Amino acid sequence: MTEGRAQAIVIGASAGALEALSVVLPALPATFDLPIIVVVHIPPDKRSFLAELLQAKSKIRVLEADDKEPICGGTAYFAPPNYHLLVEANKSLSLSSEEAVLFSRPSIDVLFESAADAYGAGLIAIVLTGANQDGASGLRAVVNAGGTAIVQTPKAAFASAMPEAAITMCPTAHIMSLDAILSFLHEV
Amino acid sequence: MKEIPAPEKIEDIEIRLLLEALYVRYHYDFRNYAMASIKRRLRQAREQLGFATISALQESVLHDTQMLPRLLGYLTIQVSEMFRDPSYFQAIREQVVPHLRTYPSLKIWIAGCSGGEELYSLVILFREEGLESRTIFYATDISQEALRTAEAGVYTLDRIQLFTENHRKSGGKSSLSDYYNAAYGRASFDKTLRQNVVFSDHSLVTDAVFGEMHLVSCRNVLIYFDRPLQDRAIGLFKHSLARKGFLGLGAKESLRFSAHSGSFKDFVREEKIYQRAGE
Numbered sequence: 075m076t077e078g079r080a081q082a083i084v085i086g087a088s089a090g091a092l093e094a095l096s097v098v099l100p101a102l103p104a105t106f107d108l109p110i111i112v113v114v115h116i117p118p119d120k121r122s123f124l125a126e127l128l129q130a131k132s133k134i135r136v137l138e139a140d141d142k143e144p145i146c147g148g149t150a151y152f153a154p155p156n157y158h159l160l161v162e163a164n165k166s167l168s169l170s171s172e173e174a175v176l177f178s179r180p181s182i183d184v185l186f187e188s189a190a191d192a193y194g195a196g197l198i199a200i201v202l203t204g205a206n207q208d209g210a211s212g213l214r215a216v217v218n219a220g221g222t223a224i225v226q227t228p229k230a231a232f233a234s235a236m237p238e239a240a241i242t243m244c245p246t247a248h249i250m251s252l253d254a255i256l257s258f259l260h261e262v
Numbered sequence: 263m264k265e266i267p268a269p270e271k272i273e274d275i276e277i278r279l280l281l282e283a284l285y286v287r288y289h290y291d292f293r294n295y296a297m298a299s300i301k302r303r304l305r306q307a308r309e310q311l312g313f314a315t316i317s318a319l320q321e322s323v324l325h326d327t328q329m330l331p332r333l334l335g336y337l338t339i340q341v342s343e344m345f346r347d348p349s350y351f352q353a354i355r356e357q358v359v360p361h362l363r364t365y366p367s368l369k370i371w372i373a374g375c376s377g378g379e380e381l382y383s384l385v386i387l388f389r390e391e392g393l394e395s396r397t398i399f400y401a402t403d404i405s406q407e408a409l410r411t412a413e414a415g416v417y418t419l420d421r422i423q424l425f426t427e428n429h430r431k432s433g434g435k436s437s438l439s440d441y442y443n444a445a446y447g448r449a450s451f452d453k454t455l456r457q458n459v460v461f462s463d464h465s466l467v468t469d470a471v472f473g474e475m476h477l478v479s480c481r482n483v484l485i486y487f488d489r490p491l492q493d494r495a496i497g498l499f500k501h502s503l504a505r506k507g508f509l510g511l512g513a514k515e516s517l518r519f520s521a522h523s524g525s526f527k528d529f530v531r532e533e534k535i536y537q538r539a540g541e
C-alpha cells in the first residue's frame with residue numbers, strides 16, 4: 075500500500091480505546107522498528123495509566139510522551155492528559171496546552187496534521203473506535219500529504235461514530251478489522 | 263533543471279519569512295519556537311484573518327500595525343487557570359514557603375503570566391501565608407493584551423467554579439470569594455492584590471535578567487520553545503535566582519535535558535520545583 079518504506083504510525087482512539095489498543099500493541103514483536111504515536115481521549119484532570127497498562131502487556135516500549143523527546147523506533151508514545159501532542163519536522167515530539175479542538179485535548183486531528191507535515195508519504199495513520207468526529211480532518215491531511223489512511227471497520231468498532239466520520243471525510247481510506255490492521259502492520 | 267519543491271515546502275518557506283519579518287520589523291522573535299504548533303496557529307490565522315497565503319499575511323503585518331496584535335493573538339497561547347495543577351501550589355505552600363519565610367524581603371517573578379491567573383494564585387497564597395507584605399511580584403509577558411487582562415484582574419464567572427475548586431485542592435486557607443466581587447457575569451479581583459505587583463513587558467527570548475529573585479515561576483511557556491531556546495530561558499532564570507532560590511516549571515517541563523541542569527537540584531521532583539545550587 076505504501077510506496078517507499080513507512081517511517082511512522084499514528085493512531086487515534088476514543089471510547090473503547092483500551093480494548094482496541096490491547097489487541098494491537100501487545101501483538102507487535104519486539105523487533106518492530108517503527109515509532110507509534112498515539113492520542114487517546116482521556117480525562118484532563120487525572121493521571122493516565124494507559125502507557126503503564128499497555129507496557130505491561132507489550133514487547134515494544136510504551137511511554138507517555140515528554141516534551142521535545144526525540145522519536146525512536148520500536149516505541150509507542152501516548153499523549154499525556156490535557157496536552158496536545160505534535161510531531162516536529164526534526165522528528166521530535168512537542169506538547170502544547172493550546173485550546174481543546176472538538177472538545178478534546180489531546181486532539182487526534184492536531185497529532186495527525188503535524189505528523190502529516192513531518193512524515194508526508196512515510197506516515198501511516200489509523201483511526202480506531204470512538205464516539206465523536208476527532209481524527210477525520212487529521213486523516214484527510216495525512217492523505218493529502220501522500221500518507222496511508224486506515225480506519226477500523228465501523229461495525230466492528232466498540233463505537234462507530236469516529237471511524238464513520240473518518241471514512242466520510244476520507245473515502246479512499248482502507249477500512250480494516252483489527253486483525254487486518256495487525257497483519258498489515260506486521261508487513262510494513 | 264532544478265526540481266520545484268512540493269507545495270508543503272513552500273508554506274514552510276513562507277512561515278520562515280513571516281517570522282523573520284516579525285523579528286526585523288517589530289522585534290518579536292518566534293523563530294526558535296516549536297514549529298509544529300506555530301505552523302498550526304499561522305494556518306489558523308491565515309484562514310480566519312482571510313488571507314490566501316501566509317505571504318499575503320506577511321505583507322499585511324509588515325505594512326499595517328493594526329494587524330500585529332491580531333497576529334500575536336494567534337502566536338501566543340493564553341490558556342491558563344488559577345491554581346492550575348493544584349498540587350504545584352500545595353508544594354509551593356508546604357515546601358517552598360517555609361524557606362521563603364526566613365528572608366526579610368522577597369522577590370518573585372511570574373514569567374509568562376498570561377492573563378494573571380498564576381500571578382493572583384501566588385499573591386493569594388502569599389497573603390494566606392502572611393508573606394505578601396514583604397514581597398514584590400514581577401509579572402511579565404510578551405503579550406500586551408495578556409498584561410492588560412492581568413492588570414485588570416477580571417474573569418468571567420463561568421471560570422470561577424474551577425478556580426475555587428483548584429484553590430481548595432491546593433490547600434487554600436481562605437475562601438476564594440474573599441478576593442473578588444461578582445457582578446454582571448464577571449468576577450473582579452480585589453485591587454489590593456495588585457499593590458505589590460509590577461507588571462512588565464519582557465521576553466524570555468530577547469530580554470535580559472532584571473533583578474535577583476527568590477522564586478521564579480514559569481509554567482507552560484517553555485514547551486512552546488525549541489530545545490536551544492528553552493536553554494536560553496533557563497539560563498536567564500539561573501542568573502536571576504539568588505543562591506538557593508527556587509524555580510517552578512509546568513507539569514510537563516523539566517531541566518532534565520538542559521545544559522544548566524547542573525546548576526539546580528530537584529526540590530520537589532514531581533512538581534518540577536528546582537532549587538538553585540548554592541555555590
Ligand SMILES: C[S@@+](CC[C@H](N)C(=O)[O-])C[C@H]1O[C@@H](n2cnc3c(N)ncnc32)[C@H](O)[C@@H]1O
Binds near residue numbers: 402
Ligand atoms: C500557556 S500561557 C501560560 C500561562 C501561565 N503561566 C500558566 O501556566 O497557566 C503562555 C504564556 O507565555 C507567554 N509567552 C510566550 N512567549 C513568551 C516569551 N518569549 N517571553 C515571555 N512570555 C512569553 C504567552 O504570551 C502566554 O501568556
